[in-house]
Amino acid sequence: MILEIVKYGHPALRAKGKRIEAVNEKIRKLAEDMFATMKDAEGVGLAAQQVGVPVQLCVLDTRDVPNRPSRMKIDGKEINFDDYMPLALINPEVEKIGPLVLGGEGCLSFPGISADVARPEAVTVKATGLDGNPIEFEAKGLLARAVQHEHDHLHGILFIDRLNKKERDRVDRDVRRIAAQNS
């Protein structure tokens, strides 16, 4: 089922996600619906806050993004990340590694806005999967950026909070317009 994506101004986007204690049918159904919603919106990531449910669940799919490769390692070995997508992460913990790199980002809750955001180039992620088992991996490239963007959502942090002054000023009018339409 395709869910409604809430836009900036909706209070769920500023809510810290509640920890998920049990991976039950309800959570699996929410994740399935989020996969469908992300695909329909042609997004590379979606957090539960964006469908109005403030819990620690996000989904990612960084396949098929021209010129923006991802890399993923499990147990130190490079793996084909396509095999793991779409990927759902429950209660993710993210460790950021390496120097800041600037990259373009958009957000399904900010239609029409994109901006450059500086983030560490790599991450290690520990989370629970939809089968209830632990998932642990390292990511670089677009996947590392998308994980950080979604992990921020789970804590009520939005990409506009991470812009430098110049970028924030550049998008300010559009951000205010979206907020006015949605609050």
Ligand code: ZN
């Ligand atoms: Zn977003």
